[in-house]
Amino acid sequence: MSENEKARDLLRRAQEAVRDDAHTTLRQLVGALVDRGNTGEILSLSRILDAGGPLPGAPRVRVALIGSFTADLLGRVLRVTLRRCGIEAVVDVYGIGQYGSLAADPDSDLYRSDPDFVVLAVHHDELGLPGHSTAPEKDVEAEVRRWRSLWRTLRTNSRARVVHWLFALPDDLVVNALDVRLPGSRYSMAVRVNTMLAEAAGKDVLVVDCDRLAGAAGKLAWFDDRSWRMAKQPFASDVLPLPARETASLIAADLGRAKKCLVLDLDNTLWGGVIGEAGVHGIVLGGDAGEGFVRFQRYVRVLKERGLILAVCSKNNPADAKSPFQEHPDMLLRLSDISCFSASWEPKPEQLRRIAEHLGIGLDSLILVDDDPVERAQVRALLPEVEVIDLPESSWEYVRTVRAHPLLQQAWATEEDAARADSYRARAQAKQYEEESETLEDFYRGLEMSARFAPVDAGTLPRVAQMVVKTNQFNVLSRRHSAAELAELVAGPGALHLTARLRDRFTDHGVVGFFLARTHGDTAEVDSWLLSCRVIGRDLERSMFGVFARQAAATGVRRLVGEYAPTQKNHMVADLYKRLGFGLVREAPDGVTRWQYDLVQQGLPALSPFIEEES
Structure with a gap:
């Protein structure tokens, strides 16, 4: 089946799910279509969703989209990407270039709508920087103050959280290769403005790094002069899902919708091969063939250090499953990084239920990473609350695939985040201790x-x-x-x-x-x-x-x-x-x-x- 045929099939099934009021099926189809990142498919999905009702139990938010370009298409895509994160949203799109006047007027339509979030979507032409500066520090600080003042005005006049788009910097902002070395070049100052705004945002303003997203898409693909001339939209329509998904994922994280626990398969996920057949020294890990798995483990370990709980769910003998963590020289993850380790021949849905119980979290807090399409399909069918990530064939693409998932985003970090995995591992140990205690009072006293x-x-x-x-x-x-x-x-x-x-x-x-x-x-x-x-x-x-x-x-x-x-x-x-x-x-x-x-x-x-x- 071609990609176009797959898309048509997904859209047809979404239409049927809306007609049949099949919310669980629709949620999974929305995820599949949004994660493909095709603007046309998402806009078609938007029309299908308009014909249906809201997600039951989903939080409802109002988002105001203000900025420096025509944002009607962005608003439609943003609404669907928020739906993909389990959020029902009304997205109000305001006129091009009105963000300053709307923010300054306490009686403006912006504030009368009482938004939960205000997305400040601005592009590089709004930078108030000279072409070249003899006092770059002064000019950069003045520009940063200007945007921070706008944040304060929005927060003073409303209860809304501000989501600020940092500036995507086009290649034509650079005069020549020397610009990166000149503090007074417009390019160098713009880079510094982005950095200082990100630092100043703290925990009060959410930040979308559009320059990073443009780099990932390729700046020649991101910026579209024709789109600007014809529609006053500074980037190509094809890249709309990138900033929309990042914005939606930050809003979801801010609302507490991000997943708490990354559940990892082992064979062909953390290493290549089957540990029960190849043994600890026969699996593919490290070297030229296994470097992709090492890179993925390194990324997962950083997620753990940022506060994400790690668990293992594997169909394996427990001793075999644990041996690479204990013995393999290229294994970056250790057993101490895993808060709950489940390896048995039970069906994975049963193992996932036990993981959630031992950690004391809901099934809807879990996100499963598994290379096996049959296992993924079974979990989706029997545990629709669990989010499932489809891994690509190449381990070199694992990091990019997992990182792109909208429900693994963080809005901010705290000191407790780094210790969260240890706390949940301790909870799992306490759960086992509780099962071994004769009475609840003995359990409580034994916890000290x-x-x-x-x-x-x-x-x-x-x-x-x-x-x-x-x-x-x-x-x-x-x-x-x-x-x-x-x-x-x-x-x-x-x-x-x-x-x-x-x-x-x-x-x-x-x-x-x-x-x-x-x-x-x-x-x-x-x-x-x-x-x-x-x-x-x-x-x-x-x-x-x-x-x-x-x-x-x-x-x-x-x-x-x-x-x-x-x-x-x-x-x-x-x-x-x-x-x-x-x-x-x-x-x-x-x-x-x-x-x-x-x-x-x-x-x-x-x-x-x-x-x-x-x-």
């Missing part, structure tokens, strides 16, 4: 847990902001405050807040809990209460509540009020307030319940007897 509770500060705010967008299971209200909103909330009058850091015999889990309430007179009402999934089931919520109640009582609070709002994923905390002694005040038709705890009549609640409070 201790916790430190402290207010949110500048050091823990980035981690708290990350948890707020990512935590789904233990999250009573699932409010998705941005980092800037959180900073304002915790600094506001009447705010009571704390973080929880947990240690046990296996590891230091870092900051894993957050509690925020706002006081009104003698009442404190819970705004956010969440725990990382890697420490669920440790009784930490009891200690968090006890410490918070003690803190609230010291400020004169007499009543604690909290609400639970059900989502698809937080059923485990439906009875949280009841378990902690709150009384039910009311239950709304939509399932939202309101609870109250009287500190005067009921007294201060006790902390968990299994967790030592650190001073």
Whole structure:
């Protein structure tokens, strides 16, 4: 079947899925079509999706697209790429070159639409730099200040997160080869502007590196003078999916939609050949033939260092599967890098279920990398929640293929990210220890847990902001405050807040809990209460509540009020307030319940007897 025939077949099946309301099938077809990266196919898919309903349970966002070029096609492609990330979006496209006036006017249509994200899509002609400068540092700093001022204006006038497109720099920006050596050349200054804007963005602005994307596509293919003359679009229509997918993946990561765990097959995925047949010294790894596998392992190891959990899912004898990690000289990944190792002859869907259970995460947090098309098809059919990556035939293409996946993006990084894999590996060890313990109390005591509770500060705010967008299971209200909103909330009058850091015999889990309430007179009402999934089931919520109640009582609070709002994923905390002694005040038709705890009549609640409070 030719590529055109494959595309027609995928589109036909998508149309049937829309007609039959087959959401799972449609989600997989959208992924297949968007990942192909063909603009025409994505636009055809856009028309098909318009005829159907929204994805059930998908977050809904409003995206404002403002910039310096005609962006109608971009808006359509962006909406589909967001759908590929499991997000239903309304994308409002504003007129060419209006971004400055829209941002400056507090009563503009931009702000009246109340967007969740504002995408500032600008191209290189908007750079306010001279052709050559005798004071390049001054000119670069002035240009950076101009764009940062625009960011501040957008954030001041709206609650939206800003997504800024860095400048793709065309070849004709360079006069000759000397430009790269001249600090005052327009090209050198533009490169520096991009770098400084990326550094200045911090955790408040999301950044799309369009110059890198243009380089990947090939700048001669990216820039299209004819497209600019005819449609005021500075790049070729064929490359539209690249910046759209990058933008969508950053928005998805910011909303906590990125996958948490990369599950790796072994044979012909981490090395060439079958370990059970070739033995540890017969597999292809390293050297000319196996360098592609080494490069892939190096990339995967960096993902782990950035906070992605690694797991292994292999049909193999356990001893054979582990031997390259322990013995092969060219093996970069070690067993200590793998948080959960599953090697058996069970079907892979069963192994994946066990991996998710041992790590304490949902199946929809997993993304499988496997070279076998039969295994991939079985997982897609039986576990549609699991994202599956199709590996190409050549191991040299593995890195490029996995890196392109939109649900492996990161919006920002925190200090805890590097230790996340260790924490989840410790959770898997604790899970095994729990299974071996005779009683739950024995399990708790044997963990030798201790916790430190402290207010949110500048050091823990980035981690708290990350948890707020990512935590789904233990999250009573699932409010998705941005980092800037959180900073304002915790600094506001009447705010009571704390973080929880947990240690046990296996590891230091870092900051894993957050509690925020706002006081009104003698009442404190819970705004956010969440725990990382890697420490669920440790009784930490009891200690968090006890410490918070003690803190609230010291400020004169007499009543604690909290609400639970059900989502698809937080059923485990439906009875949280009841378990902690709150009384039910009311239950709304939509399932939202309101609870109250009287500190005067009921007294201060006790902390968990299994967790030592650190001073």
